[in-house]
Amino acid sequence: MFKLPELPYAFNALEPYIDARTMEIHHNKHHQAYVDNLNAALKDFPALQQKSISELMIDLDNLPEKIQTAVRNNGGGHYNHSFFWPLMTGKGTGKPLEKSGQAIANTFGSFDEFQKLFNEAAKSRFGSGWAWLVYNPQGDLEVISTANQDCPLAAGFAPVLGLDVWEHAYYLKYQNKRVDYIQAWWHVVNWSVVEDIFRKI
Numbered sequence: 001m002f003k004l005p006e007l008p009y010a011f012n013a014l015e016p017y018i019d020a021r022t023m024e025i026h027h028n029k030h031h032q033a034y035v036d037n038l039n040a041a042l043k044d045f046p047a048l049q050q051k052s053i054s055e056l057m058i059d060l061d062n063l064p065e066k067i068q069t070a071v072r073n074n075g076g077g078h079y080n081h082s083f084f085w086p087l088m089t090g091k092g093t094g095k096p097l098e099k100s101g102q103a104i105a106n107t108f109g110s111f112d113e114f115q116k117l118f119n120e121a122a123k124s125r126f127g128s129g130w131a132w133l134v135y136n137p138q139g140d141l142e143v144i145s146t147a148n149q150d151c152p153l154a155a156g157f158a159p160v161l162g163l164d165v166w167e168h169a170y171y172l173k174y175q176n177k178r179v180d181y182i183q184a185w186w187h188v189v190n191w192s193v194v195e196d197i198f199r200k201i
């Protein structure tokens with residue numbers, strides 16, 4: 001059985017950039033629903049229940065066809081949100097640290113250039129989805145976006161930073177102004193967690 005991970009901070013920790021009510025509903029309702037629906041999809045597959053969520057995502061194409069869509073959507077939702085929560089903090093430093101900062105500058109020219117690309121990916125994702133900074137299968141950093149709850153792991157990418165741009169992530173506070181939410185989000189990025197991810201990859 002997969003379980004909803006606890007938020008590593010209080011619902012109001014990201015105020016004023018992301019409001020407490022949004023965080024509470026996003027975590028307790030939306031993420032919980034992905035977990036519940038994933039468990040329901042795997043009900044008759046005890047061997048798959050033993051796998052980690054990363055293993056399920058990497059192996060998505062080989063799962064039994066009748067549960068593939070449910071695992072893609074709900075397993076993706078569970079993976080993506082579990083990855084997303086620790087990427088935020090009320091004590092954001094605004095800029096990446098050593099290794100991540102260097103890698104980003106080396107690939108994109110500068111942090112500002114990277115941010116522009118990422119913002120564009122987040123803004124232009126039509127409908128619901130995510131923007132990501134990933135390592136691609138060639139081992140290079142790349143900015144991508146995915147639709148719905150599609151997980152970068154399932155496409156061979158290793159995520160290092162991700163932003164949820166579903167309306168449920170921002171609508172209460174920002175309504176239709178996704179760009180304002182994206183701008184605000186940079187204030188709460190936990191660059192020390194991103195640095196740890198870079199050091200492990």
Ligand code: MN
Nearest residue numbers: 030164166169
């Ligand atoms: Mn979400």
